[in-house]
Amino acid sequence: MKKNVIEEVFAMDVFNDAVMKERLPKPVYAKLKKTIENDEELDLEIAGAVAHAMKEWALERGATHYTHWFQPMTGITAEKHDSFISPTKDGGVILEFSGKELVKGEPDASSFPSGGIRATFEARGYTAWDCTSPAFLREDAAGVTLCIPTAFCAYTGEALDKKTPLLRSMEAVSKQAVRVLKLFGHDDVTNVSCSVGPEQEYFLVDKEKYLMREDLIFTGRTLFGAMPPKGQELDDHYFGSIKERIAAFMKELNVELWKLGILAKTQHNEVAPAQHEMAPIYSTANIATDHNQLVMETMKKVAKRHGLECLLHEKPFAGVNGSGKHDNWSLVTSTGKNLLDPGKTPHDNIQFLLFLAAVLKAVDENAGLLRMSASNPGNDHRLGANEAPPAIISVFLGEQLQDVVAQLIETGTATSSKQGGKLNIGVNTLPSLKKDATDRNRTSPFAFTGNKFEFRMVASSMSIAGANTVLNTIVAEVLAEMADELEGAEDFNVAVHDLIKKTFAEHQRVIFNGNGYSDEWVEEAARRGLPNLKTMVDAIPELTTEKTITMFEKHHVLSRCELESRAEIHYEAYAKAINIEAKTMIDMASKKYIPAVIKYVTSLADSINSVKAACPAADISVQTEILTKASSLLASAKAALAKLEAVTAEAAGVEEGKEQATFFKDTVFAAMGELRSPIDELEMIVDKAFWPVPSYGDLLFEV
Incomplete structure (x- = not known):
């Protein structure tokens, strides 16, 4: 029987468990498997055998590097x-790949x-x-390359990457759980792993039009642009029929991702036009x-093959929804149990309630740090903009769990759990549907969604490593505190009950x-004492508080030096991001917009003079009014x-670091808005034939 295309291609380019089991000697495979599954120290003696098998597999697939x-x-x-290749004495070459080359590399770190x-x-x-993440093959114009996931550190031992702290945090939360x-x-x-499913939002625009916009090329977002007559107000793009050109892109994207063993599952149009x-x-x-x-890299690569450009910026277009990356997070035991699964009767699932309480406490006590973990310059345009979660961290539990928590707080015991029941749609031919016990809340930045938490604040272009490193570490800290208290209890059942209630x-x-978009919630959150860090620059100090440093050092995730360095990097x-945007605006305004408007007003003035000469009595008030307004906006x-x-x-x-970043946030960014305003207004006046770049309408609707 012929295989489905998914079965044929899935993980064909991955040195995964099945390939290792087939190609590695049994003792080597057993040791490597034990390391991966139990977070044990890697036995370097097996590296040579793994390297040989990896090389042979890669060479068979055409790899040269x-x-x-x-x-x-x-x-x-x-x-x-x-x-x-390695040279031989007779002037030839042999193909080699040693255990040392597999285990250690030496890139320039300067x-x-x-x-x-x-x-x-x-x-x-x-x-x-990093033996816990399988090697894979990538084919491009350079040929086939064997890619080996690795951690990156300095000569002095500090982590210079995003993977190392993530791996440390995974060990930390596993140990305490x-x-x-x-x-x-x-x-x-034997261990607990954090399970993650990141949803990825993105825009696709025509590549030729993209190449006519320096702002998109240099910054990833449009720095100028007036809204077209239609935006997203009709909601007709959301889950709408996928256009042929986009469908072709998605089809190829899926195949490329499946080859890499990436479990691409769901695809659809998002709310904004051209967003998916x-x-x-x-x-x-x-x-x-x-x-x-790999998803982000592959999206960009495949888009180009279809004459498209993939935009991963959080806010490519002002006035329409931006893009995020919902990070779905849960904890799963080595025996396959999801610790955040409430079961049918969560009120008497004590173990679940304890882990739920731990997450709740971790989020409340580290809200600013979580906000920082989802921060980049682009996300400042999106968070709190009535399209994404607000910058205020809160937790949505839903009606069922909210009720259980309320029972515990008010009476000390929870005796029931609300059930979902059946949903009758009112049409005889339609089936009755099983109704969930609670609704969903798309305005919540941190929402419980059945058996996991969905951290909805993460920026679309950023790595999810930082957010998950923080989540793992803060939960590990609370679990450690709980374990310390419960391990010394005389009566565990009483102690765990009291701890959950407390x-x-x-x-x-x-x-x-409730509605996280409302102004009332902002006021209510302030009354509750919840932090509202509106920008990335406001959130960065959360990385270097004594509380954060103590916690991260305690769990061996990041040292004081590593945290302070990351603050400086942010x-x-x-x-740098705002500086590039400002310089791009200066360049575009100087070389494109202002010269184009000058041409237009000159043409309009010439037209007025021609009409006057031909017919002195003609009414030229309209032309004069437009000329006056355009000239005024040009001067502005x-x-x-x-x-x-x-x-x-x-x-x-300005001194580099916090002072300079603050200056860019408060002064340069404000000046950028002052330049954009008159030019966007001019776009609504100037003849399209004179306008130097594709409009929002061209970019969003002509794909």
């Missing part, structure tokens, strides 16, 4: 390619962001094989992070099931341009 594939603090991936950990002249850095589970009698649980979404099935946090990086009571302020990244644009040039130049002299 290998690379240590890593994720520096740039937020994207990096790689250095080496061929398999030019990657380090936040002061490494000076520019100090170049040495190391990559270390296992401690708690043993108190419940689960001695068979892809969602995978869950994987462990480490693999999900690697896969999401935790819910002390942290109920963070529970909110300040620098913000300042020129004045705003001069101001932006001045403050951008001034920013270069």
Whole structure:
């Protein structure tokens, strides 16, 4: 029987468990499997056998090179390619790949962001094989390359990447969760993994039009642009029929992702025109992070083949919904139990309630840190903009769990759980549907959705590593506190009951099931004492509080030095991003918009003079009014341009770090808005034939 295309291609380019089992000697496979499943130390003696099998498999598939594939603090991936060839004495070559080459690489570490950990002249850095994430093949114009996921660290040992802290946090939450589970009698649980499913939103625009917009090329978003007559107000794009050109892209994207073993599951049109979404099935946090990086890279590569450009910026177009990345997070034991599954009667599921309370406490006590984990310059345009969760962190539990928590707080015991029942649609030919016990809340930044939490704030272009590193660490901290308390209890059943009640009571302020978009919630959140960190720059200090440093060092996730370096990297990244945007606006206004408007007003003035000459009595009030308004806006644009040039130049002299980032946020960004306003207004006046770039209508609707 002929196989389905998915079965034929799925994981064909992955050195996964099935391939390892087939190609590795049994003792080697057993040791490697034990390392992966039980978080045990890697036995370096098996590296040679693994390297040989990996090389032979890659060569059979046409590979000529290998690379240590890593994720520096740039937020994207990096790689250095080496061929398999080694010279022979007779002038020929043999193909080799040693265990040492598999385990360790040495890329230049001087030019990657380090936040002061490494000076520019100090170049040495190391990559270390991450055996928990399978190697894969990638084919492009360079041929076939064996890509080996690795961690990246400095010569002095500090983590210079996003993978290393994530792996450390996974070990931390596993260790503390296992401690708690043993108190419940689960001695068979050897580890707990965090399971993650990141949904990915993105825009697709025509590549030719994209190449006519320097702002899209240099910054990923449009810095100028007036809204077209139609935006997203009709909601007709959301889940609408997928256009042929986009469907062809999605079809090829799926095949490319399936080859890499990425569980691409769901695809649909999103709310905004030209916006779409892809969602995978869950994987462990480490693999999900690697896969999401590959998803973003593959989206961009495949889009170009179809004459499209994939935009991953959080807010490519002002006035329409931006893009996010919903990070679905849960904890799963080595025995296959989801610790966040409430079961049919959550009120008497004590183990679930304890883990639920731990997450609630972790979020409440570290709300600012969570906000930071979802921050980048682009996300400042999106969070709180009535299209995404607000910048205020709250937790949606839903009616069922809200009721259970209320019972525990008010009476000390929970005796019932609301049930979903049946939903009768009112048409005889339609089946009765099983109704969930609670509704969903799309305005919540951190929502419980059945058996997991959905962290909805994460930015569409960023790595999910940071958010999951923070989630794992803060939950590990609370679980450690709970384990300390319960391990010393005389009566475990009484102690765990009291601890659950106490935790819910002390942290109920963070529970909110209502409309997170409303102004009333902002006021209510302030009364509750919940932080409202509106920008990335406001949130960065959360990385270096004594509380954060103590917690991250306690669980060996990040040291004080590593946290301080990341704060510096974030300040620098913000300042550079806004600086590039400001310079791009200056360039476009100077070379495109202002010259185009001058041509238009000159043409209009010439037209007025021609009409006057031909017919002195003619009414030219309309032309004169348009000329006057356009000339006035042109003067405003020129004045705003001069101001932006001045403050951008001034920013270069401000001390780097927090001070400079703050200057860009408060001064340069405001000046950018002042320049955009008159030019966007001019777009609604100037003849389209004179306008120098494709409009929003061209970009959003002509795909």
